[in-house]
Amino acid sequence: MISFSCRLARERFVLDANFSIPGGCVALFGASGSGKTTIAKLIAGLERPDRGHIAIDGRVLVDTAAAIDVPVHKRRVGLVFQDGQLLPHLSVRQNLAYGRYFAPKDEPSVPPEAVIDLLGVGHLLDARPATLSGGERQRVAIGRALFAAPRVLVMDEPLASLDAERKLEILPFIERLRDELALPIVYVSHAVEEVARLATVVVRLSDGRVIAEGPPAEVFASALPGGGSDQLEAVSFLTGKYLRGIAEFGMTILSHPAGEITLPGRYGSGNAAVRIAVQASDVTLAIEKPHGLSVRTVLKGHVRTIAAGDGPSALATVELLGGDRISAYLTRLAIADLGLSEGREVYALVKSVSIDPRAVALLGSRPAQPGR
Incomplete structure (x- = not known):
């Protein structure tokens, strides 16, 4: 203490x-x-x-x-x-x-x-x-x-x-x-x-x-959507389990109840749990499951809350299948165009290259060093 x-x-x-x-x-x-x-x-x-x-x-x-x-x-x-x-x-x-x-x-x-x-x-x-x-x-x-x-x-x-x-x-x-x-x-x-x-x-x-x-x-x-440095500090935590590695591309795939999470680097083995931190500024929302995109991580859930400040930005929190929550910064214009509201089914998209390896941790075992 x-x-x-x-x-x-x-x-x-x-x-x-x-x-x-x-x-x-x-x-x-x-x-x-x-x-x-x-x-x-x-x-x-x-x-x-x-x-x-x-x-x-x-x-x-x-x-x-x-x-x-x-x-x-x-x-x-x-x-x-x-x-x-x-x-x-x-x-x-x-x-x-x-x-x-x-x-x-x-x-x-x-x-x-x-x-x-x-x-x-x-x-x-x-x-x-x-x-x-x-x-x-x-x-x-x-x-x-x-x-x-x-x-x-x-x-x-x-x-x-x-x-x-x-x-x-x-x-x-x-x-x-x-x-x-x-x-x-x-x-x-x-x-x-x-x-x-x-x-x-x-x-x-x-x-x-x-x-x-x-x-x-x-x-x-x-963190609330007010612009400035706070906009980079709203962070969500997702926990998945090691599913498989793709050695030839240096990638790791995690299983999550809401979908698969693709990480750059090699993390875990067996059934190891891996926690990642995702900044809200790196999350995109879609009202339909997308196809033909380079984004590999697509997670299903529903909008839990939408908090809007005085400016053009808003912070939407999505409850994913399995219970994790992920936040996304988007414009109030996008909210209006997509018809987003609390309870709406959405898909959260995260670019693999946006996940900082410093924010990836193995749980319940000795941490692994990326790429080793």
Whole structure:
């Protein structure tokens, strides 16, 4: 359990945020300047609130009313930053060992060999940071944080400085931390795809305040059609089961009660469950089952709600056969021309190439790396 209630006033910014959430991976999500990093620093002890209370699993780190402020080195918070911040004159082995200086002698921690295996850095132990790729440096930085036996891991936009390929390399390792170590993670990001894949709970921030809190499917589905950046943040979650792979084209087909979902890349095997996140701006609706299109994913359902703003856009939510819901941005003109209304049978179309591989996750098993 992570309990946070703090106020911090600066000259041009005021943080006044409250949330209390269970373990797992908690994503702090919002635009730049919304307060994500400030909350991470307050948890780690790098900032002090004007007033507030912070507790991790019942252990109080900050309580201004009771004059409690646990020092940084005693908070048991593992920190991972954008650039890794490895010590350049030390080898990977020595960088990892550096984290052990901060581990309590009398408390159990993850065995070093398990951390090295978990992050796949065994072959890098004698290398220096300058010879590592960006993804390798971040894996070592995560390992150093784990060697300190933290009670919570705070990751401040750990993938922001990496290219798309390196991001895909790191995401499965963070999933393993979440699933295999059961270590609470506070994950700071403004990337919808990363949060959709990793988070068990999302705390959405704007101007220093919490504006939404809950499971990713609920938080990201709550965006309303008002144009601007929000139009890219309405996200739906679909779960299908591995049906077959098409090796010659590098594709995976998932079965879903509403139809088949076609994914670029290779995901799963057997009867594995796969969850994908789909942005509403990548969904098209049809009132008849289409033919002769390049779109491969066609899912049957009925319109559940239509929410229209003041502008030309609207957000339609479709309940698919099987219970999943998918949202689509479309124009109010299209709604009128198609005669869309609540209860109308429709087909939701999703282009395979629009599905971001960062937002695809295997459920109930070790995550697979796309294309491997």
